[in-house]
Amino acid sequence: MQHHAVVTKKIHLSLLFRFAEPPLNDPVKFCDAMHEKSCCIGHYEGGLERDSRDAFISAVNEAVDTPDPAPWHAVNANSIVGDVGMVQVENIRLCMHSNDTLTLLRHENRWIIVSKVFFLRPAE
Known part of the structure; x- marks a missing residue:
């Protein structure tokens, strides 16, 4: 069990440094964190949206003028099998x-x- 916790912490830290930490619109960071054939999928504005890694990165770059220096995030769950x-x-x-x-x-x-x-939470 202790090994699982150590591996989970390493995954979390690895991803935070490569994906979740600022700047949010750094294409190099996204490309490093995501496999070249990865995808991003979820419901957005009433429809199903599916993007390739490169399309996702492009959309983020278009949407972000000034990256948030400290975006809020929390890891709610994780699991590792092999x-x-x-x-x-x-x-x-x-x-x-x-x-x-x-x-x-x-x-x-x-x-x-x-x-x-992704699951986009409804605006309150």
């Missing part, structure tokens, strides 16, 4: 409150995001 992991992150970015479920694969001695499924 070389497969899952991290559920709640965050507020671009004035939107969402939950992202990141599916990870340990490949070539590092964790990489292979999919990002």
Whole structure:
């Protein structure tokens, strides 16, 4: 059990440094954290939105003029089985409150995001 906690902490820190930490619209950081064939999918503005990694990065770059220096986020859940992991992150970015479920694969001695499924919380 202790090994699981250490590995979980390493995944969390690895992803935070490569994906969740500012600047939010750094294409190099996104490309490093996400597999080249990864996708981002969820419901947005009443429809199903599915983007490739590059389309997702492009959309973020278009939406962000000045990156938030300290975006709020919290890791709500995680799981690891062998070389497969899952991290559920709640965050507020671009004035939107969402939950992202990141599916990870340990490949070539590092964790990489292979999919990002999001739930955009309704505005209050």
